[in-house]
Amino acid sequence: MDNMEDKKSHYYSKFPDVDVKIHTIAESLRRHLYIFKTITGVFSFNKIDLGTKVFIENMHIPKEASVLLDLGCGYGPIGIVLGYESPQSSVHLIDINKRAIWCAKQNIKLNLPDQTKDVIALSGNYFKPIKSRNLKFDGIYMNPPLRQGRKNFLDLFYRIQNYLKKNGSFQFVIRKKMGAPYISKYLAETFPNERVEILCKRSGYWVFKCFH
DSSP: OGGGGSOTTSTTSSSOOSOOOEEEEEEEETTEEEEEEEETTSTTTTSOOHHHHHHHHHOOOOSSOOEEEEETOTTSHHHHHHHHHOTTSEEEEEESOHHHHHHHHHHHHHHOTTOTTTEEEEESSTTGGGGGGTOOEEEEEEOOOGGGOHHHHHHHHHHHGGGEEEEEEEEEEEEGGGTHHHHHHHHHHHOTTSOEEEEEEETTEEEEEEOO
């Protein structure tokens, strides 16, 4: 999956090759107002994309203290909402994009100033930043970059279970036009003994919860 680094101009590359311009956006998510610093070269830098919004509004957040992961966090909206809604939990945010991680760290300080020890942003490709920590999660959350190809995401299902605790869940959002029905069918056929839920279908996006 390291081929994510090949295309320098893309938001899923390590060092995006575009001029630096910093933006600030405000967004109400789950009835709370957040302020996010964003930067060019990061996914959807000028506004929170609709898929992420649908996902945040409908994702399941554990009520009990948990260990959570926002995988491919961008500038951090999913992970920061998890931290705000579940202040008793520890939250990790991971992204390969160095600019995204810079933004995520700024946004944690901005939105969760009392939780900076429990909400941590790490730079790296998929699970590499936490491999040596032997971490397992109660919940892994993702808005996957399907524009780079479906295969990487499908391969991820085999790896992700190694990072989930017993009864832990993987939650993600897929646009219907980008293959949500296919992925639903793929999960049912490939993991027939696992429970797969579709938490919602809204505005052309499907929110999934599986492996729990």
